[in-house]
Amino acid sequence: MTSGVGRFAPSPSGELHVGNLRTALLAWLFARSTGRRFLLRVEDLDRARAGAEEVQLRDLAAVGLDWDGKVVRQTERTALYEEAIGRLTAAGLTYECYCTRREIQEAPSAPHAPQGAYPGTCRDLTAAERARRRAERPAAVRLRAGVTEWTVTDVLHGRYAGLVDDFVLRRNDGVVAYNLAVVVDDAAQGIDQVVRGDDLLPSAPRQAYLAGLLGARVPEYAHVPLVLNPAGRRLAKRDGAVTLAGLAAAGVPAERVTALLLGSLGLPGSVREALAAFSPQALPREPWVLDPDSLLASPGPSRKCWVEQGPMSSDPAQPNISRTGCRAECRGAGRRIRPAS
Numbered sequence: 001m002t003s004g005v006g007r008f009a010p011s012p013s014g015e016l017h018v019g020n021l022r023t024a025l026l027a028w029l030f031a032r033s034t035g036r037r038f039l040l041r042v043e044d045l046d047r048a049r050a051g052a053e054e055v056q057l058r059d060l061a062a063v064g065l066d067w068d069g070k071v072v073r074q075t076e077r078t079a080l081y082e083e084a085i086g087r088l089t090a091a092g093l094t095y096e097c098y099c100t101r102r103e104i105q106e107a108p109s110a111p112h113a114p115q116g117a118y119p120g121t122c123r124d125l126t127a128a129e130r131a132r133r134r135a136e137r138p139a140a141v142r143l144r145a146g147v148t149e150w151t152v153t154d155v156l157h158g159r160y161a162g163l164v165d166d167f168v169l170r171r172n173d174g175v176v177a178y179n180l181a182v183v184v185d186d187a188a189q190g191i192d193q194v195v196r197g198d199d200l201l202p203s204a205p206r207q208a209y210l211a212g213l214l215g216a217r218v219p220e221y222a223h224v225p226l227v228l229n230p231a232g233r234r235l236a237k238r239d240g241a242v243t244l245a246g247l248a249a250a251g252v253p254a255e256r257v258t259a260l261l262l263g264s265l266g267l268p269g270s271v272r273e274a275l276a277a278f279s280p281q282a283l284p285r286e287p288w289v290l291d292p293d294s295l296l297a298s299p300g301p302s303r304k305c306w307v308e309q310g311p312m313s314s315d316p317a318q319p320n321i322s323r324t325g326c327r328a329e330c331r332g333a334g335r336r337i338r339p340a341s
């Protein structure tokens, strides 16, 4: 048991779908099973839709989750983020960047620079060049990274090394970048366990490196498998009735959704029972392939009729989804390191 803190941090861009709810259940199970507090943070710097936050909180409660303390919103925390950028700037660890997206794409990459890294165009401009470019367009602020790669340890993935480049801390429209806000918030809220979808694994090395620069403790990471549609792509609202409201309208109540999601994790059907049975090492490591139509067809919480898990194909020309689900997301962004045994 520990006195730490876990969290779930949705973007209020619309309703949560069953994939988001499954990740939220996992974050709650990881935190509560280790005696941690569990916080909710609304990541509304970007893509916020009016009313979405209320619906998301209602849905999280409806699947059986509870949380501690007040829900925090990123738009109310700008002073914290600016303080962190100020500290990095005072330490010589930031610079202004005037590049357009197109200029970055077309710039020749620096020798030995990993693919996808910022090419460093604005890193060493003279004062005169900066003044000239500043007059042309507003500047973004980038981190002056001292490394090109960083390694994190993940409960489910082991050691994972990924790209660290001079990533953006504040965009040129003035909005603080996700990577900076997440690191500052996790540090300020005492978060020592980050459980989220494994599409975010490639961001973890950047965030862990930045946490170190800011003198913050690097949290324990657990990047959990996503829910995929039958075509092997990340589940989305266009895939059918995949929100609690949509399922309720089709006669599937929230308790049954909870039971189905927990069943897909090999856990019994209520959050209390699941908490007692929860073990990270026993979790499925493959994406969960869900056909939304089968949710509606299901007469009850029978796993067989709607869970399709594991390899989809044995044809080598058609790589199976369960094996490629995360790799497709991570390709070019990171490299797996086998845990030393």
Ligand SMILES: [Zn+2]
Residues within 6 Å of the ligand: 096, 097, 098, 099, 120, 121, 122, 123
């Ligand atoms: Zn630039």
